[in-house]
Amino acid sequence: MAYSDSLKPxxxxLAILNLVIIGLILFLFMAPGNLLGHSSIKDINSVSAKIIAKNGASIRDMPSRKGKVIVIAPVNSEIKIIQRKVQSDIIDHKPGSWVKxxxxGKTGYIWEHLID
Structure with a gap:
């Protein structure tokens, strides 16, 4: 009887440890950014923005007005921002930066004042 009583704690x-292990496993599978690098939440660095230029905005192959226009995104189009402040510039006497x-499905650069 004494032997059985000493095993109760x-x-x-063990029961508590099993619950903790099950909880950790559930957390790893349901967590937004699990250990495998998959995420159900958008990457913090990849943010959406909208084109606010009335005539649309040119997306260029390099961060410069000299860059070739890849595509023109119409006003209110949603774009995905990959990187902000790629290169500083002054356009029409207005300082700003190019955004990647x-x-x-095409990657390019847009003047920051054309998006919101």
Whole structure:
């Protein structure tokens, strides 16, 4: 009888340990950014923005007005921002930066004042 009584705390600890392990496993599978690098939440660095230029905005192959226009995104189009402040510039006496974006599967650069 004394031997059985001494095992009760051990059984209680094992039951608690099992619950903790099950909880950790559930957390790893349901957590937004699990250990495998998959995420159900958008990457913090990849943010959406909308084109606010009335005539649309040119997305270029390099961060410069000299860059070739890849595609023109119409006003209110949603674009994915890949990187902000790629290169500083002054356009029409207005200082700003070029932003690396993705639109319709194409990656290019857009003047920051054309997006919101």
């Amino acid at each position: 051990l059984k209680t600890h 974006v993705e639109y319709l």
